[in-house]
Amino acid sequence: MEKRRRTINPAFDSYIVEERIAQEDPNDEMELRRLYFSCIDSVCGEIKERFGERNCAVTGALKALDPEDADFLDASKITPLLKLTNTSVVDTEYAVANQFLRARMDDTSPPDGGRWTMAKVLKYLHQPLEAMPSVITALKHALTFGASTALCENSFSTLKNVFSDHRQSMLHKRKANLIMLAFEKDITKKFRSEWRDTVLRRFHAVAHRRLPLY
Known part of the structure; x- marks a missing residue:
């Protein structure tokens, strides 16, 4: 059987090579396995970081501030979001706000039409919510969370x-x-x-x- 023809790396055309140049076999099974499992580990680590317990709790808090969500203004679910800014949670305020907002949203529609959203709740019902500052803070956090994170x-x-190889x-x-x-x-x-x-x-x-x- 004819042997595979050996070639020199073109990158060394302008150099004198005095030692043996090792060329790894691209079909090396062990190397392919290493690359495969390395990619799997990186993807799993990223998924675990992005969808960890803490991030899922914050996502649940944002969901609980949606006026159409079944857990709307559930203080226990909103707490992780307010902890990020060291804001105290007043359970009574959320209970009163939940009852008030649900009654208003069931009886009336937003003045500009469409469905009730967090932005519309703050825009059209801000004055009665001033008596419940913790609720207003939570709604504002939810509206600005995405932009602030970005x-x-x-x-x-x-x-x-700022950082470079010469500035560390x-x-x-x-x-x-x-x-x-x-x-x-x-x-x-x-x-x-x-x-x-x-x-x-x-x-x-x-x-x-x-x-x-x-």
């Missing part, structure tokens, strides 16, 4: 532009401050306009500045 993920992704010694405090600046970009934009002169003066007032910016 914004935080975007802020952490921005750190890829940043302290945690400085990194946290950079994340805060990125998160509050609507406020930090004022540094370029109305706050610019004040910031430069304060920076210049600190002793031992190497850069005289003002």
Whole structure:
């Protein structure tokens, strides 16, 4: 049987090779098994992280704030969401709000038509709900949860532009401050306009500045 013809890796065309170049067999069964189970482990780990007990509890809390859900304003199910912001849960407020909102939603439709949603409940029934601040807080958290999560993920992704192979010694405090600046970009934009002169003066007032910016 004729032997397989051996070839040199084209990447080494411009080099002198003095040692044996090992070429692994692409059909190596052990290597294929290793890659297969490595992919399975990565997928299972990601699924476990995304759909873990904590995340499922928060998802259940968001679901319980939907006016059409059977567990609407169930305080026990909403608690995981409020714990994220250290907001206290007042069971009596949820019981009263549940009874009040269900009666209003059964008797009337939203002024703009359609079905009742969290946004419409806050828009059209905000005044009577002011007596139940814990309920208003939960509804606001539910409405902004998705956007806030995406914004935080975007802020952490921005750190890829901060860290590099030559910049890995940043302290945690400085990194946290950079994340805060990125998160509050609507406020930090004022540094370029109305706050610019004040910031430069304060920076210049600190002793031992190497850069005289003002």
